[in-house]
Amino acid sequence: MTVRVRFAPSPTGYLHIGSARTALFNYLYARHTGGKFLLRIEDTDLARSTDESTRSILDGLKWLGFAPDEEIVFQSNNADKHREAARRLLAEGKAYRDFTPKAEPSDANVKDVIKERARQQGAEKNFRDNPYRELSSEESDVRAAAGEPFAIRLKVPDVRTGSDSDRVLKTSFEDGVYGLQERDYAETEDLVLLRSDGHPLYNLAVVCDDIEMQITDVIRGQDHLTNTHKQLLIYKALGVEPPRFAHLPLIMAPNKGKLSKRKHGEVVSMTTYRDAGFVAAAFRNFLALLGWSAGEEKEIYSLDELIKKFTLEGIHRSNAVFNFHEGDPKRWTDDKAIWMNAEYIRTMPLSDLLPLVKNELKANKLWREEYEPDGRALMTSISSTSAQAFESSTEISDRPESIAIDRPRHGSHDWFVQTIDLIRARFFTLKDFSTQGRAYFSEDYDFDPAAVAKNLTKFPDLQEWLPELAARFEAELGDSEAETRPVGSVFFSRETPEAASEQTPALPLTDACCSDRFFESNIETVVKAFTEEKGTKLGVIMNGARTLLTGVAVGPSMLSVFETVGLERTLMRLRSKVAWYS
RNA sequence: GUCCGGUUCGUCUAGGGGUUAGGACACCGCCCUUUCACGGCGGCAACACGGGUUCAAAUCCCGUACCGGAUACCA
Numbered sequence: 001m002t003v004r005v006r007f008a009p010s011p012t013g014y015l016h017i018g019s020a021r022t023a024l025f026n027y028l029y030a031r032h033t034g035g036k037f038l039l040r041i042e043d044t045d046l047a048r049s050t051d052e053s054t055r056s057i058l059d060g061l062k063w064l065g066f067a068p069d070e071e072i073v074f075q076s077n078n079a080d081k082h083r084e085a086a087r088r089l090l091a092e093g094k095a096y097r098d099f100t101p102k103a104e105p106s107d108a109n110v111k112d113v114i115k116e117r118a119r120q121q122g123a124e125k126n127f128r129d130n131p132y133r134e135l136s137s138e139e140s141d142v143r144a145a146a147g148e149p150f151a152i153r154l155k156v157p158d159v160r161t162g163s164d165s166d167r168v169l170k171t172s173f174e175d176g177v178y179g180l181q182e183r184d185y186a187e188t189e190d191l192v193l194l195r196s197d198g199h200p201l202y203n204l205a206v207v208c209d210d211i212e213m214q215i216t217d218v219i220r221g222q223d224h225l226t227n228t229h230k231q232l233l234i235y236k237a238l239g240v241e242p243p244r245f246a247h248l249p250l251i252m253a254p255n256k257g258k259l260s261k262r263k264h265g266e267v268v269s270m271t272t273y274r275d276a277g278f279v280a281a282a283f284r285n286f287l288a289l290l291g292w293s294a295g296e297e298k299e300i301y302s303l304d305e306l307i308k309k310f311t312l313e314g315i316h317r318s319n320a321v322f323n324f325h326e327g328d329p330k331r332w333t334d335d336k337a338i339w340m341n342a343e344y345i346r347t348m349p350l351s352d353l354l355p356l357v358k359n360e361l362k363a364n365k366l367w368r369e370e371y372e373p374d375g376r377a378l379m380t381s382i383s384s385t386s387a388q389a390f391e392s393s394t395e396i397s398d399r400p401e402s403i404a405i406d407r408p409r410h411g412s413h414d415w416f417v418q419t420i421d422l423i424r425a426r427f428f429t430l431k432d433f434s435t436q437g438r439a440y441f442s443e444d445y446d447f448d449p450a451a452v453a454k455n456l457t458k459f460p461d462l463q464e465w466l467p468e469l470a471a472r473f474e475a476e477l478g479d480s481e482a483e484t485r486p487v488g489s490v491f492f493s494r495e496t497p498e499a500a501s502e503q504t505p506a507l508p509l510t511d512a513c514c515s516d517r518f519f520e521s522n523i524e525t526v527v528k529a530f531t532e533e534k535g536t537k538l539g540v541i542m543n544g545a546r547t548l549l550t551g552v553a554v555g556p557s558m559l560s561v562f563e564t565v566g567l568e569r570t571l572m573r574l575r576s577k578v579a580w581y582s
Numbered sequence: 583g584u585c586c587g588g589u590u591c592g593u594c595u596a597g598g599g600g601u602u603a604g605g606a607c608a609c610c611g612c613c614c615u616u617u618c619a620c621g622g623c624g625g626c627a628a629c630a631c632g633g634g635u636u637c638a639a640a641u642c643c644c645g646u647a648c649c650g651g652a653u654a655c656c657a
Binding site for chain 2: 192196221321339537539541
């Protein structure tokens with residue numbers, strides 16, 4: 001029989017990190033076994049379920065790439081079938097009407113109330129002492145017909161009186177993760193199947209739907225371990241063979257307490273990671289390693305590798321801590337998740353990264369159609385050394401010295417690809433491309449005060465030197481043939497970003513305006529000579545220029561930055577006084 | 583209270599009778615370097631406790647402690 005698994009979230013909030021992992025494991029199991037991955041929205045709690053939550057969950061799943069193989073099932077649509085099942089069990093004497101008036105909800109914390117009540121009962125409890133349990137069906141019918149409200153409870157075999165012929169005194173099943181699980185009937189209450197208002201309850205709904213959907217394997221959080229025993233009783237009453245079960249360890253907060261939406265907020269929501277510039281593949285990878293391992297030292301797994309290696313045996317029995325740092329903006333989520341994301345950004349194939357960067361730039365109005373001419377897909381036309389490293393673990397060789405003929409035209413597709421490959425090495429999230437990397441794509445970038453203080457203000461001479469360096473570049477590396485274009489023309493004027501993106505100006509720089517000689521080795525010669533002449537250190541000039549050219553103190557080799565930014569923009573930025581007064 | 587689980591560096595984990603208890607993240611140091619990263623090298627750091635079984639226990643058994651889950655006319 002082909003495997004059929006389901007992910008069944010209740011739409012009472014966004015997609016929680018723990019739920020996301022449950023979805024992942026279900027998905028991996030389905031793919032690994034060649035089965036189907038289904039999605040069921042458990043919206044039977046009308047009071048708490050919202051469409052917005054459903055949307056948010058769907059968004060999160062979509063981002064992670066877990067598309068269900070069949071149409072999404074909404075549990076609330078099946079309420080009639082659930083009621084039908086309950087009535088059948090009632091008719092067969094496997095359930096009974098409970099006329100006990102519904103308890104008024106207390107204003108205290110529900111969990112606490114329940115815990116307290118359970119404590120009171122202690123070991124003395126007897127789940128079979130409901131006065132309506134043995135009520136004759138005639139009397140039950142009469143009272144029901146009279147309009148007296150009732151809930152329908154499952155009649156769990158009473159092993160104490162021995163009135164039931166059942167020889168089995170406990171429910172048991174072989175859990176895919178936790179092994180043999182047993183529970184005495186005496187430990188299980190006569191659970192309510194149907195509320196007095198006719199509303200089907202969770203355990204009944206789940207069993208009915210799982211049967212209906214022909215689920216073969218239920219993979220869910222460990223918090224459902226005791227529900228499984230209840231559900232087993234329902235399966236039995238319904239006369240249906242139950243599926244296999246596997247329960248997952250829970251994901252805990254740093255204090256090993258419960259990871260809750262209410263208490264920990266955004267950090268547990270999947271959409272937060274999407275919006276924070278996480279690469280879905282990276283987060284998936286991180287999630288997979290939280291409570292599962294293939295028993296090897298490898299840590300970076302592609303989806304295909306995860307699918308191939310995933311087994312229930314690799315799942316742990318102990319809970320894992322999601323180790324984020326509350327109140328620390330730099331380490332707002334688990335360090336390893338951040339590292340994993342950075343690792344993906346700098347090593348994943350460029351062809352996979354480029355579309356993600358495109359989205360990021362687009363969202364910030366930094367995208368230009370020239371980066372993707374003729375509607376052709378963002379393909380890597382240059383080989384990325386690091387992308388190769390992603391496939392094999394061969395050593396990353398140094399970028400070969402630039403050769404004038406091979407240099408892509410600034411603003412072109414090739415330039416874009418090469419630039420992304422250059423700057424991604426020190427980025428952590430996709431957001432960095434539009435923030436730290438902004439100066440590569442726009443004239444409208446800010447100057448980091450710390451960078452200005454450290455690299456500019458500290459060396460007042462630079463205010464003279466840097467424009468002087470610009471002149472030197474122009475004289476020695478500029479294209480004497482080309483017409484001198486006014487600095488800051490068209491594309492490069494410091495206009496508002498809106499203006500720049502709305503009118504999509506023509507290609508910023510033509511071949512004619514790109515110096516054939518403004519490349520790394522030449523730049524180095526000029527800068528070195530200039531530095532010597534001024535009797536200062538190379539770092540002073542380089543870091544000053546870096547601050548002016550990129551607005552930040554962090555970046556790739558300055559020689560690459562010069563070349564990437566291009567002669568015209570370099571000249572303009574070196575001459576600009578904006579940074580000095582920012 | 584009762585039932586059910588769990589416990590290896592700060593965190594994620596490998597290891598399931600004989601290991602200098604391995605890796606990753608984080609942290610620290612060194613190298614590389616015009617900056618910051620990346621990378622390389624190195625360091626810090628763990629078998630919850632107590633009994634057994636055994637020539638030998640992180641590993642098997644029992645107990646204790648601690649942590650977690652469940653115990654609803656919630657899901």
